[in-house]
Amino acid sequence: MTTEGRETMTSAYPATKFAPAEVVREDLGNGAFTLRSPQLFDIKVKNLSALLDRWASEVPDRPYLMERSQDDDVWQGVSYGEAHAQVQSLAAFLLAQGLGPNKPLLILSANSVRHGVLMLAAMHVGIPVVPVSVPYSLHDQTLAKLRHIVSVTSPGMAYAADSQAFANAFDYLGGEGITLLSDDGALTYDAALQTPVSDAVAVEAAKVDHQTVGKILFTSGSTGMPKGVIVNQEMMLASQQALVQIWPFLEVEPPVIVDWLPWNHTFGGNFNFNQILWNGGTFYIDDGKPVPGEIEKTMRNIRDVSPTLYFNVPKGFDMMLPVMREDAALRKAFFERLQLIFFSGAGLPDHLWEGLEELGVAERGEKVPFVSAWGATEAMLITCVHFPVPSADVIGLPTPGYELKFLPNGGKLEMRVRGPHVTPGYMNNAEKTAEAFDEDGFYLTGDAGRLVDQGDLSKGIYFDGRTSENFKLMTGTWVAVGNLRVALLDALKPIVSDAVIAGHNRNDIGALLFLNADECKSLAGRVDDLAGYASDPAVRAFIEERLSAYNAGQTGSATRVKRVLVQTDAPSVEKNEITDKGYINQRLALELRDGAVSELYEGSERVIASVKVHA
DSSP states (O other): OOHHHHHHHTSOOTTOOOOOOOOEEEEEETTEEEEEOOSOOOOOOOOHHHHHHHHHHHOTTSEEEEEEOTTSSSEEEEEHHHHHHHHHHHHHHHHHTTOBTTBOEEEOSOSOHHHHHHHHHHHHTTOOEEEOOHHHHHTOTTOHHHHHHHHHHOOSEEEESOTTTTHHHHHHHHHTTOEEEESSSSSBHHHHHTOOOOHHHHHHHTTOOTTSEEEEEEOOOSSSSOOEEEEEHHHHHHHHHHHHHHOGGGGTSOOEEEEOOOTTSHIIIIIIHHHHHHHTOEEEEOOOOSSTTTHHHHHHHHHHSOOSEEEEOHHHHHHHHHHHHHOHHHHHHHHSSOOEEEEOSSOOOHHHHHHHHHHHHHHHSSOOOEEEEEEETTEEEEEEOOSOOSSTTBOOEEOTTOEEEEEEETTEEEEEEESTTBOSOBTTOHHHHHHTBOTTSOEEEEEEEEESOTTOGGGOEEEEEETTTOEEOTTSOEEOHHHHHHHHHHHTTTTEEEEEEEOTTSSSEEEEEEEOHHHHHHHHTSOOOHHHHHTOHHHHHHHHHHHHHHHHTOOSTTTOEEEEEEOSSOOOTTTTSBOTTSOBOHHHHHHHTHHHHHHHTTTOTTOEEOSSOOO
16 A cells, blocks of 8 residues: 555544644754654652552552463453552562562563562562563573573572473572572462561662662573663653653553563563553453464453553564454454554564554444554663554654654664663673763664654654664665565565565575465465475465565665575574564574575575566
């Protein structure tokens, strides 16, 4: 669909009220400039605990954190009043165990009600929380990244729900003198809940202010070991204050979400988790995720709970869309109360946007807003969409409190940011902290952006790729990986679900393709595994035809994809090739699949070449 057509389709969103799209520009000279919101910005909340205090007082019986029971039959969890009481007891327990500002709490297991309450309890008394990516403990027998995290943070305690599942990690941590807490071990969560509330809880809680460290979140570590990002209370509060100023409808009706995004990432653990707490909503913890065999759980949960907001990564929408077209109950539950659809983590191909928008109009007779945002672990919610946008690569405008600097860099505009939402630095890593900021205190995001319309700033900002992902061909031509990936997925829809772009220091662009098994089944007319579909004549013919048609419309080597190689497996979660949020780590995938990249350029018979490439 053209940009002009998309603007017409999204000209009004009857169900949702957004703040006006306003921005102030200041030119710095030499092509550099800053953008900021004109809205006044003031955080009136002292810490996250103040929010829990409020809702426990005003709506003590409202469901807060919910999850499926062990037999999968019912939803169970805690109300705001119950969560408040448990936080007090758990905080007393953690203090009695000797934890404090310099003795953080590690959380190894996945999202759960107990994970959430324990996290709040630690932060209530100034104990930093270190949520760790689950694969670091379960899928790496060497525990290399977990060992690194321990060396950086010096934790006093580690929690995992199932001590047997995390036995390898627990053996290591116990050997380091770290106290082990679980649901089934020697020291149990249930026993911790029985701790009498001590005077020390009130004393330590009174000290927690904007500069208190709440969490240490680790980056993905795609190039070396992950860095520990210091997340203080001000960062978490600032992002939520900014959000309600541009999405004021959040304060009118308490949000209800069904969400799987992992809490060791800022998207799930800060943007989503804290959004529910800020607005007194209900968080249904989704036990699914966007991978085969797990996405079915997500769709079952949506059928049970009609969300008012829905957050996912593009891969999740890709897997849900074909099912939603056929499943009336899922479609009704998804759209019935929905105020907006939010995507992040990777670029969203147009066919997914258009498909979901069409289903929403058919189901409700009106458009449901499709929005996104841009941020980083180090800088939360830098920009956000709060106005109709023409395409999925528009990331909105700077949120209140932020100052966004654009600086010419290699033909692009590098984006840097300053404000209360930005980290003070990396844990025990002064060198990396110094490298992360410029002389004016702006954080170097490593991302590029450009204005949608130079004459109308209210149209927002296009995301223009990561400067670190982009590469040059042998000719010196720059390739914008993020934009190209989305365009290629649109061309090969719906058979291909993801792609890794290759071609650094080569004559032309190639790509490694990952298949959508459900769509391949329909095309091939049979059930098979990914390896079978990769060699299926109908699948290969479809890809060749679509690839050639795509290339026929390209006029330069920066966007033409001359060759592709279909992968016979899915991206590896264990190797962090696909992140916890469900999107491809381009740089790491190229490293892990260097043999496939070599095959791509060596004329293997498995390679599919475009037959209509310009000279």
